Amino acid sequence: MQDQRFSELRLAGIGRTFGAQAALRDLSLTIRGGEFIALLGPSGCGKSTALNCLAGLLPLTTGSIWLDDRRIDGLPPERRGFGMVFQNYALFPHMTVRDNIAFGLKMRKVPKSELLRRVDDVMRLVRLEDHAGKLPPQLSGGQQQRVAIARAIVYEPPVVLMDEPLSNLDAQLRLAMRTEIRRLHQTLHLTTIYVTHDQVEALSMADRLVVLREGIVQQVGTPDEVYGDPANRYVAGFMGYRNMLELDVARVTGTEAVVTGQGVRFTGRAFGQLETTRAVAAIRPEDIVVEAAGPNQVQVIAEVVEYHGHEMLVEARLPGGDPLFFRTEKRLAPGDATTVSVPTDRVLVYPADTPAALVEEVA
């Protein structure tokens, strides 16, 4: 195997504007060789722009891109040598599976015997041996997806870019391909930058996540960091903190904050500058405990109960009238009154500066 390893890919303040609109602003990130990075955010957050800039399909407006100490942002896509998996796969419809996969090697003028061997290896890796002679339109969605991936990794590029590769597949296939991509990454250790709007996908596959919003980086961290300690209420909303209660700040002591309102008094962890009088308490439905003697107790009345297999998703009313969502294995019926509690480290208190509408949109 020809070694394409490098120690780091550095994005130095890259940005891209379309007319007056900034699609991506000042993204700085150092990616270690072999790392799996997910760019996460809703549509229009700049994640695809970032990927296209990396691929060389879009010129940068600001900043620079470095592969170790080589500056690459001026190079056209064909001279960057990256692999790219497109959202619509972009398979060449007139070429067989084998020719599609061999394309990158052919462009690199790899000798025929080596080319055949490497194409065969990769086809075996993605389990396409039986389809070598077929044309893309004769394949199922999952098979086309595997051709697209095989084609992008066969020449062992230093970096593989993936643009929402699973968004065109049905739910079951998506799960299977997710594992497949993760397995390929563990086998080949190719540095991968993966764009998605699905936080579960990002959390389950990536070594590190970059959460974007309106072209601005919100948080960079491991899945654990981003999931457990979202940097702001926007990231929290995106990470499944469905309860966003706007309350008054009663007291802040170090990292502990007490917020009141809606007939509740919650003690939680303070994030950001809590100098405002209003704050948002973010709580994940699965962190709420039903009928347990614990901190942050509150009496609620169940209103809508959804059956989710081994647990229920309940929408209940707080004494103040606002909804509170929680998951429980207890069988509750609409109208039931119950007491719930939340561990103090699972209540995240953010300043209420960003408009709530923006948060609800992605929650």
Add this chain to the structure above:
Amino acid sequence: MTVAATPEATAAIAARTGRPSLRHRLAERGIDRVLLLLVPGVLFLVLLFVYPFLYGLQLSFAPEQGGPLSNYQTFFSDPYLRDTIATTMWIGLPAALINVLASVPIAYQMRGRFRGKRTLTTLLVVPITLGTVLTAEGLIQYVGPSGWVNKFLRDFGLVDQPLILIHNYWGVFFSLVITGFPFAFLLVLSYLSGIDPTLEQAAASMGAGWRQRFRYVTLPLLAPGLAITFCLSFVLAFSVFPSANLVGDPSGSTRVIAIAAFHAAFEQYDYSMGSAIAMIMGAVMLAVIALVLGWRSTLYRGATGGKG
């Protein structure tokens, strides 16, 4: 059925009679009343194309003297008539080829979105609206012996004698390019726009420079469209008539087959011979089209979108 039956009424009838409604049974056989909308079109085609064609065909086999095939025998034994095929080919094939080949790079550059695309397209397509006569007049003014081109060439001492570019082969050729190019360009542009741009991006990401992208991705997907464009351009050029008269040499080097047919029918009043020449003209065009389409059938002709 004289009135449109409501679904409920049809269902009621079906329930009473115990079998599906007429409309349902017709639909099973692929017949739909909407197909009646085709009647005017079919009628138009039959009255204005099929009938005159068949009439001309039988007329060509009914000469004033001789057997049914004598018109065709005369055509192929008289070099003055027979050679018009080669003359027309010699004008039509290069003109069609140039129009298609020149369209490709221009359309290729214009396939994306850019500012001023509409203006540029309009500019390139305007000649299609010019009549042949206007084009011919323009050509005479522009490249004629005392036209601007020759004035320029002589003033700069590039030629001693004016270049003869009209009333010969070149006059007709230029005229065909001027009127035929916009047509070929529009077709090629629409074929190119149908090719998913991410295919080229994918090729670029895999290391293909623009030449390789064109050769391995765009051209193979475009080729079937080029074949069609060539056929249509060729048919237009092969039936050249007005410009062969106006800016050509209608009794010599540009005596095309259409002139021969016109001459027979409207100067010698031999309609039968005129029809025979027209039939030969049609047959030659069909032969060329068959050849090109035969080649096209060996190409990939499926979807040109990204997902395949």
